[in-house]
Amino acid sequence: MPTRAALWNDLLDSLLALRDRVLDESEKRLAALDHQDPGLRLHPGVRNVVHYLVLRSVDIRPLQEALAREGLSSLGRCESHVLDSIERIIAVLRAATGKARGRASDASTTRDDEDASTLRSNTEILLGPAPGKRNTRIMVTLPGERATDLAFMKELLTSGMDIARINCAHDSPVEWAAMARTLRVARQETERPCKILADLAGHKIRTGPLATEEGVLHLRPMRDHRGRVVLPAHCRAAWKGNAQSPLPPVDCQLLPLETNRPPEVGEVLRCMDARGKERRLEVESVTDAGVTLSCPQSVYLMNGTPWQSDQHRRRHGHIAGIPETPTAILLAVGDHLLLTRDALPGAAAEPDHHQPARISCTIPSLVERLPLGQKVWMDDGKFGAEVVSQSPDGALLQITVAKPGGDRLFPDRGLNFPGLPLDLPPLSDKDRADLDVIVPLVDMIGFSFVESAAHMRALRDALSQRQATHLGIIAKIETAQAFHRLPEILLAAIGRQPLGVMVARGDLAMEVGPERLTEVQEEILWLADAAHLPVVWATQVLESLAKRGMISRPELTDAAMGERAECVMLNKGPYIGQAVHTLDDILTRMQGHQRKKFALMRALHWS
Structure with missing residues (x-):
């Protein structure tokens, strides 16, 4: 069995090799960024995220376990200060083994005592100041029908809303302007700050209209x-x-x-x-x-x-x-649905004429590109399907997932095609027209369906053309491609515009699979932490409470997990005021127990 001195020497050698790898590989990656902007390598967020990407390119679990057994840091919370964490352990091991100081590390690395303040500063610039009693902000989607309801806006603010969200996929510029005006008055009367986010609709792929009946x-x-x-x-x-x-x-x-x-x-x-x-x-x-x-x-x-x-x-x-009401399309496992290439209203199946149910897609050009075996998810996972044939009329789907007894498919429901490259322009014509309207009204833009560095540059150029480079950008990670390209998406804007990340868990679950969503959302949190960028935890938080006034225990646990982000988003619903109040209480309590991945041990009062 090796002596303690031999073991610590081995650990020191392993850490020195790991540090050298991080430094050498990071320099290659930073050099590749110099063609975009030579000044990027000087930004602490850029340098640290590159260090983190190199660190996570190897499996260091055996080293972590060995460090933990010796009572040393296992690098399990080093996302925001990678090299500084490695150097601190090296310094302890050098002192313990009597080794002299060797190669100097990166002098511009983020230190452990700087990362929290950097993230705090970036968060305040993008999302506004933190409320006095909690650090995590609350974002609320505003309903168009309450656009001029001053009492409603004041209730949201006093309950805990810190950011108001305008969803450009719904309502019209008239309602958007009314929301901004009403909120402005509510802020003055309540003396509570509140920023405004406008979510671009993006290329949201949805089911088309259905034929109507009396x-x-x-x-x-x-x-x-x-x-x-x-x-x-x-x-x-x-x-x-x-x-x-x-x-x-x-x-x-x-x-x-x-x-x-x-x-x-x-x-x-x-x-x-x-x-x-x-x-x-x-x-x-x-x-x-x-x-x-x-x-x-x-x-x-x-x-x-x-x-x-x-x-x-x-x-x-x-x-x-x-x-009139839309014709009901009832679908069960084993049924067929024709996703049509034309925009004609959909209809239920006609068994007597051997006609399957049919419905159109809001982006018809995608239908002919669907390969056999392509997975299709509809209505946030209510239905799963698979492409079984292609014809001049469209793609024939067979339903593989539906609740027992079947369920109804409605118009204007989301369609997801996991793994299919969409190859759509970064901004739709509607997005560009909406930017003309919302730029004077809001503080930040939610970039829906961003999937690459080129997409991010396109939005930055569009904002520059409208003299709006001061507006923040929240990159909404909604597709598998966006997740896999998250580093390049972030590096295309870090240091040049206020930036944040939204974990859009609804669409993302359909893209990567619900089983993998937990893993993926953790990785997004880690990478954003490495870049010192704020994160918005979104989709179906306290959904039952906001929509039906009923609290679901799993949703309460999910809301508590949102404390690890800098902002938690709630969707609209009849009981949204109650949901805001409940979320405010949960986040306030949880921040005494956890900060990011760091478990805090405040005094407990068991008698």
Whole structure:
């Protein structure tokens, strides 16, 4: 068994060899960057990320285990100061073995006492100052329908929102401008800072439209476990005496035939619903915006359904204003779906005519490029499929993943083709037009579907053309190609523009596979830490709480993991204010236990 002195000499030799490898290989990589900008090699984030890439190009697990057994640092948290970590262990081993100092290391390396302040500075420049009680920011996606709701914006700010997100894939420039104006007033009135991010839509590949059919409004009462009615069914109906007047947000319209006088509270409107069943709709309230109707039974209403007042013979009419609904495409494992090359509305399968269900793709040119066996994911993983044949009409898919009994596919749902090179321009025509609108409104741009250094340079050029080089950029890592090219994407902007990284876990899971997502998101966190760049932890954080008001235990654990990032993003939902408040509490508590990969040991109070 080797003596302690021999063991430490071996460790010293291994570390010296590792340091020399990092220095020599890093110099080659930095020299390759000199053609872009000779000044890049002087940037501490650039140098450290190159050191980290070289370090992680070899398997050092045996060395780590040997160092840990001797009570030395195992390099497990060296992402942000690679060479400094190696040098500190070397210095300890030199002192222990009596060896003289050898080759000088990189003098410009980031030190252990500098990395945190560098990351903090970069984060504040991009995301704004940290809230007083926590370090991790909260980003919230703003809903277009609340664009002018000042009380709503103030609630988000006081609950803990630090960054407001405008999603350019939804709403219009009118709503975007209204969001920015309302938020500006809310910031002044609450005296809370809040930056604005605008996410470019990018080349989002989605399912096309579906054929529509006559709309049906189904009203359901709430029943208990024994089937007894607890609450009657309700709907809001506009009283449309004047066909030209604007309509408020309602479920349907009541079109009168003889009188323009609206019904009264307590009045009963009798009708035969779509199934031919007689139903009584009682008027619960009447306002200028319309009336509220209730019914203790289930009722199906359609446009043209006649109604008659029980109390007033001349007050009668019919139902209108129920929108058409998309044709249902129900898909189960083993079913076929034709992804068409044309933009015609999709439709359900027609078994009698041996026609599979069909739907179009928003980027038709991709359909003919799908090879046999290509995996396809739809609607954030609700459906998995595989290309089984190609024809002049499109690519025929066979469903391989769906919930038992099948599920419905809707229009405007995401499509992912793992491993397929998309070869799309970095910015779409819509992206360029949107930049003209949003540049004066926001503080940073979310770059959707960035996949290479060339893509990053294209966005930087577009911002330069609009005199907007001061705006920050958040590179959204959504595809497998973006993940594999993350180092070049970061090196194309570090030091030249405020920069951050978003782990867009929804699309990324479809690209790399849900089983590998945990590993991939960890690697993104590590690389961003090596570059001293802030990270946004995104997609489905507290999703059940924001959308349904229900807390899911796995989502709480996921939200707590987000403390390792500099920002956590929430999507919109009816209960978003509650979700912001809950996330604020979770992040505040967790920062006492963990910082990045470093477990903190604050005092615990077990009695």
